[in-house]
Amino acid sequence: MASAESRRMGNGGSVGGAFQPYLDSLRQELQQRDPTLLSIVVALVAVLLTLVFWKFIRSRRSSQRAVLLVGLCDSGKTLLFVRLLTGLYRDTQTSITDSSALYRVNNTRGASLTLIDLPGHESLRLQFLERFKASARAVVFVVDSAAFQREVKDVAEFLYQVLIDSMSLKNTPSFLIACNKQDITMAKSAKLIQQQLEKELSMNFQRIILNSLSVSRSPFL
Structure with a gap:
């Protein structure tokens, strides 16, 4: 599940790419502790980045x-x-x-x-x-x-x-x-x-x- 979420974020554009090193580091640390927690955190970060990217595009278009x-x-x-x-x-x-x-x-x-x-x-x-x-x-x-x-x-x-x-x-x-x-x-x-x-x-x-x-x-x- 973690790899699927990571791929989804990778397709999200340049915003996701800029945060990729931090996400990889966070994934490794959480995976050692609790795989379930990792999935939740990755999903939340994906949603957050999507909202930031959408707001950025909307502000430029407006x-x-x-x-x-x-x-x-x-x-x-x-x-x-x-x-x-x-x-x-x-x-x-x-x-x-x-x-x-x-x-x-x-x-x-x-x-x-x-x-x-x-x-x-x-x-x-x-x-x-x-x-x-x-x-x-x-x-x-x-x-x-x-x-x-x-x-x-x-x-x-x-x-x-x-x-x-x-x-x-x-x-x-x-x-x-x-x-x-x-x-x-x-x-x-x-x-x-x-x-x-x-x-x-x-x-x-x-x-x-x-x-x-x-x-x-x-x-x-």
Whole structure:
């Protein structure tokens, strides 16, 4: 029974691993005295470590209460921000700073999130993403479906940066690509946008690999 409990604790993650030497020492000492007492102590320690680990994860997750709206300029982020908060349609303009407000979640009693609209200007967007990414529970990447064909490379490049930054976080946020302005006649469909972005992201990845190989080989050429 003692070995089964020890294996269970070993699978519990890094918290259990840090205490493993102490647990081994305690197990040996108790085993010499009373095997039954050993089983009880190991079970109690396993429960305690599980509670500590759960509380640690919960506290980290609770600090991520923001939903980030990101995208290029004129993609419709700010209008989406206003519609989510007020349900109204209002004229908006390009901003050089962020906007934030508390958003009440209807289907969860008392729950709220911070909705943050980040500027989409090329010289500002990565700077603001860096500032707020650690607090992000979710990221909504807004695409202008009507202007997508001429902006596809810029959209893919920024999307790649956002994805890389998001995956570097310990608690990776949820991710949604919102194909906006679908009511406009010349808008590209969500399916076509998905296919084009997948193609561009693949090409971006290949370029990065080739550039890294070129840099690593340059001293030998």
